Amino acid sequence: MIEIDRLSLELKGHSILKNISAGIDKGSFTAILGPNGAGKSTFMKCLTGSEKGFTGTVRLDGKKLSDYGLKEMASKRAVLSQRFQVEFPFTVEEVITMGRYDKDLGTTVKRQEQILEEVLASVDAIHLRNRIFPSLSGGEQQRVQLARVLAQIWGEEERYLFLDEPTSALDLKHQVAVLKLVRQLCYDKGYTIIAVLHDLNLAKAVSDHVILLKNGGLYASGSTNSLLSPRYINTTYGIELEELKDPETGVSYLFHKDFYT
Amino acid sequence: MKTLTLYLSPSNWLSDRRRFLLLLVSLLIIAVLVGASQGPSKIPILDLVSGNLSEIQQQILTGIRLPRLFLSSLVGGALAVSGAALQGLFRNPLADPGLIGVSSGANLAVALMIVFAGSLPGMLGLYGLSIAAFLGSLAACFLIFTFAMKTGHFSVTYMLLCGVAINALAMAGVGFLAFVSDDQQLRALSMWQMGSVGGALWPSVMVAVTVIIPAILLLFANSKAMNILILGEDEAKYLGVDSEKVKRNVILATALCVGVSVALTGLIGFVGLVVPHLVRLTIGPDHRFLIPASAIMGAVLLTAADTVSRVIVAPTEMPVGILTSLIGGPFFLWLLIRQFSGRIGI
Numbered sequence: 001m002i003e004i005d006r007l008s009l010e011l012k013g014h015s016i017l018k019n020i021s022a023g024i025d026k027g028s029f030t031a032i033l034g035p036n037g038a039g040k041s042t043f044m045k046c047l048t049g050s051e052k053g054f055t056g057t058v059r060l061d062g063k064k065l066s067d068y069g070l071k072e073m074a075s076k077r078a079v080l081s082q083r084f085q086v087e088f089p090f091t092v093e094e095v096i097t098m099g100r101y102d103k104d105l106g107t108t109v110k111r112q113e114q115i116l117e118e119v120l121a122s123v124d125a126i127h128l129r130n131r132i133f134p135s136l137s138g139g140e141q142q143r144v145q146l147a148r149v150l151a152q153i154w155g156e157e158e159r160y161l162f163l164d165e166p167t168s169a170l171d172l173k174h175q176v177a178v179l180k181l182v183r184q185l186c187y188d189k190g191y192t193i194i195a196v197l198h199d200l201n202l203a204k205a206v207s208d209h210v211i212l213l214k215n216g217g218l219y220a221s222g223s224t225n226s227l228l229s230p231r232y233i234n235t236t237y238g239i240e241l242e243e244l245k246d247p248e249t250g251v252s253y254l255f256h257k258d259f260y261t
Numbered sequence: 262m263k264t265l266t267l268y269l270s271p272s273n274w275l276s277d278r279r280r281f282l283l284l285l286v287s288l289l290i291i292a293v294l295v296g297a298s299q300g301p302s303k304i305p306i307l308d309l310v311s312g313n314l315s316e317i318q319q320q321i322l323t324g325i326r327l328p329r330l331f332l333s334s335l336v337g338g339a340l341a342v343s344g345a346a347l348q349g350l351f352r353n354p355l356a357d358p359g360l361i362g363v364s365s366g367a368n369l370a371v372a373l374m375i376v377f378a379g380s381l382p383g384m385l386g387l388y389g390l391s392i393a394a395f396l397g398s399l400a401a402c403f404l405i406f407t408f409a410m411k412t413g414h415f416s417v418t419y420m421l422l423c424g425v426a427i428n429a430l431a432m433a434g435v436g437f438l439a440f441v442s443d444d445q446q447l448r449a450l451s452m453w454q455m456g457s458v459g460g461a462l463w464p465s466v467m468v469a470v471t472v473i474i475p476a477i478l479l480l481f482a483n484s485k486a487m488n489i490l491i492l493g494e495d496e497a498k499y500l501g502v503d504s505e506k507v508k509r510n511v512i513l514a515t516a517l518c519v520g521v522s523v524a525l526t527g528l529i530g531f532v533g534l535v536v537p538h539l540v541r542l543t544i545g546p547d548h549r550f551l552i553p554a555s556a557i558m559g560a561v562l563l564t565a566a567d568t569v570s571r572v573i574v575a576p577t578e579m580p581v582g583i584l585t586s587l588i589g590g591p592f593f594l595w596l597l598i599r600q601f602s603g604r605i606g607i
Contacts, residue, residue, distance in 0.1 A: 050495045074501030081495060087352050088491055088546035098489050101500045152500060 001026045002160075002192070006056035007046060009039075016042050017054065018217040024209070026061075026158065029186050029193040031203040031224070034213035035237050040196045041082060041164055043213060047194065048079045048162050060160070071102065077160035078152040082168070082196075084145055089132045092125065092144050099151035115154050119147040122181055124174065138169040146178065153191075161185070163195040167202070175199070179206045200241075200254050204228045212236050230254065278550045281543055285557040289334065292561045296330050296568040297322060301576060332461040333567045333581070334560035335469040336526050338477065339518035341559025344533020345540070345551050346480050346515045349487045350508060351409070351420055354541075355596060357534035358519045361405055361420055362427025363398045364530070367523035368453065369431040370397025372438045375449050387468045387525065395520030401427055402512045456527035456582025458567050465525050476517040477556050483510050484548035491546070529582045531589020532559055538596065 002024040009017040017039050024030050032040050045051035047058060049065050058065045060076065068076075078099075086095065096116060097104075104112055120126045123143040128136065133144060146166060153159040161182065167175040183206045185191040197203040203210065203224070210227040212219040219236050220227055227233075230241045233254065245252040298306045304318050314322065340358065347356040347363070358364045370393040378389070405423050439450050480487075486507045489497045497504040522529070540554045563581065566588075570579040 045495075048499065050498060070498060070503055071501040074499065077499075079495075079499040081493070084493060084496070085352075086491060087354060088349075089541065090488075090491070090546055094488075094545070094547060095492075098492060099500065101485065101489050101502065 001059075001061055002047060002194075003059040003062075004047070004056070005058075007043075007054055007058060008056055009042060009046060009051065009054040011053070016216055017046065018215075019056075020213075020218045021056075022211055022218060022221045024192065024194060024211075026192050027186065027190045028208045029183060029206055030195070030209040030211060031207035032194065032196045032211045032213065033198075033200070033203060033236070034219065038213040039216040040213055043211075044162055044164055044194065044196060048077065049073050050079070074102070074152070077162060078149045079162040080146055080149045080164060080166055082164040084141070086133050089134060092120075092128045092131050092133055092136070095133050095144060096120065096148045096151050099148035103152070115151055119151045119154055122150060123147045124177060139171060139174060142166070142169045143174065143178070150185075156189070158190040158192075160192045160194070163193065165196050165198065168198070175202065182206075200228060200233060204252075204254070228254070278544045278547075278554075282550070282554055282557065285554060285561060288561045289557055289564070292564040292568070293330050293334070296333075296564050297326050299568050299572050300326060328463050328466050329458055329461040329567070330564060331466045332469055332525065333458045333564045335466070335473050336458060336522045336529065337532055337559040337561070337563025338556040339469075339473045339522045339559070340529060340532040340563070341536035341555040342477050342480060342533075342552055343515045343518040343522075345537035345548070345555040346487070346511050347533070348537055349491060349548060349551075350511050350515075352491055352493075353420060354538065355534070355593075356420060357531060357593075358398070358515070359528065359530040360534065360593070361401075361424035362431065363401045363405075363515065363519050364523055364528055365428045365431035365435075366401025366404075367394035367398040367520050368528055369434045370394050370400075370520075371453060371524055372435045372450055375453075376438045376442045376446050384464045384468065387464055390524040391468055391472060391521045393520075394524035395516055398519040398523070399512070399516040401431075402516055406508075406512070452580075453523075453527040455580035456529035456585075457580035458526050458563070459578060459580070461525075469521060469525055472517055472521040476514040477552070479510055479514040481549075481552050483507050483514075484552050487511065487548040488546075527580075527582060529563070530586045531593065532563055532585055534596075535589050535592050536562055538592075 004020055004022045004024075007017055007020040008015070020043065032044060034040050042051060046054050049068065052066070060068065093116065096119060097112075100112065100115065107115075117126070120129055123146050125140070125143050125147055128140060128144060133141065136144065146163075149161070153161070163182065166182070167178055170178060179202055182191070182193050182195070186193050195207075197207075207224045209222065210224050211221045212227060212232060214236050220232055230243050233239070233241050240257045241254045242257045243252050243254055294306050294309060297309055298304045300321070302318070302321055304314065304322070308314055308318070343358045343363070344356065347358060347361065348354050350356075371390055374390055374393045404427060405420065408423055409419065435450065435454075439447055442450060486497070486502045489500055489502045490504055490507055494504045497507075536559045537551060537555045540551055540558055544550055544554060563585070566584050567581045570581045570584045573579060
């Protein structure tokens with residue numbers, strides 16, 4: 001459970017986030033959506049404990065973020081950032097093992113190997129294990145980083161997983177695979193997923209809740225079904241979307257009207 | 262039987278990295294033996310090993326060659342490790358204490374000491390110079406870091422330009438000091454600029470041991486966290502690494518290594534650039550191996566270079582700093598080309 005109460009942030013005299021209050025239920029999949037520059041990544045940084053300069057309070061499981069230690073936070077949540085640059089030729093295996101920093105002491109070598117294999121398999125990267133990380137393509141790097149992030153909390157329950165545009169560099173197949181994977185972790189392990197997403201139809205398919213941000217403020221927050229409709233989306237993004245319902249399955253899709261008129 | 266084969270098969274018994282460390286240790290032993298045998302009066306290596314030495318040979322060995330070998334090993338190790346640590350800290354394979362201005366910060370502080378404080382006798386004077394040099398390199402590190410934080414990133418271009426500025430400033434300072442100094446101070450200053458382990462005596466070795474060994478151990482203790490820091494500061498935080506503390510430790514240890522090296526031997530460039538690079542090419546960038554391997558390889562390299570610079574222009578000797586720059590300069594250019602070829606702009 002994350003409770004956000006009147007969260008505001010100013011950086012260098014600019015107001016980045018304005019008075020955001022919202023709640024994120026434990027075990028749910030929450031998508032953070034909004035136009036470019038709406039403050040999505042910064043908002044997430046406030047929730048992960050990386051950005052500390054905000055006013056207002058953020059509580060994680062009832063305890064203020066500022067009362068958590070680094071290690072305690074690290075055992076509760078894992079974070080996939082939007083950008084990562086590794087300048088040195090670490091192998092994929094080494095990068096993923098870094099996700100187990102501090103945790104290997106309590107686990108056997110056999111279990112460490114098992115975790116490594118499982119997270120690699122989960123992002124379809126077994127074949128990349130001995131490759132040099134900086135030599136991988138953008139999408140491969142993103143999957144390996146996700147595997148590292150998962151390794152941090154692998155096998156544990158009720159953890160928080162923050163993902164900043166986890167599918168931005170992925171091809172269609174892996175976009176679906178990755179979102180299905182985290183959706184599954186949400187069901188099976190009770191993970192709470194908070195993800196910044198851009199593809200509205202994917203967000204519609206995987207998330208329970210949506211937080212819509214615009215110009216640094218909270219535009220709307222609520223269930224995916226009610227918010228991911230043209231009525232809210234069009235005013236948030238300033239576009240013209242229309243909803244189309246598949247009569248057989250009852251699933252509805254959003255599509256750009258502009259292209260077809 | 263199965264356990265025996267497991268035990269004997271090299272991949273289980275010794276990883277590639279451990280074997281590389283062993284190889285380096287044996288190279289260091291060879292470099293020290295060769296260094297001890299070479300000089301105006303040659304001592305055959307066999308006699309060195311068997312201990313079959315005349316009294317004069319023993320005196321040459323303990324009074325002149327051994328302290329020099331110790332000092333070159335320690336300083337070589339210290340410089341190589343500082344390079345590795347700074348590269349990790351700046352997430353940038355082109356960092357070197359000389360290039361980014363850490364050494365010249367120390368150099369300026371030493372020059373200030375020579376000209377204004379005069380010389381204190383013996384170990385006290387050496388520690389005094391070392392402390393001044395440590396503060397100088399710490400100030401330079403701090404300056405680079407503060408500017409990097411202000412702009413928010415650690416690009417290669419930025420870091421090198423920052424080094425250019427600090428080097429220019431320090432050079433102006435040293436130049437001014439040379440201008441106002443008397444003849445004796447001037448000679449001491451110019452000897453410093455060239456960098457040499459010549460004239461090493463046991464007090465210098467003592468100072469080096471007591472500063473460099475703990476500093477390297479401090480870096481080694483932080484090596485796992487330094488790996489994580491390569492992922493980025495936010496990522497390190499997410500994994501529970503206190504990145505501020507790690508950075509502080511790394512800067513402290515680096516400033517100690519560079520400071521004492523500059524105070525004892527002057528400016529010896531490029532060891533910190535070349536050695537970590539060669540180590541990474543062989544066993545990869547993991548700091549848990551990079552730090553110890555760089556320390557030993559730096560010791561090997563500087564000891565070998567010093568032996569060459571003693572022998573090559575015998576009966577006189579060349580300051581070893583000239584030789585390391587002669588090798589390091591082209592190496593740096595090669596790295597620059599490799600780094601930037603195929604990119605648009607810098």
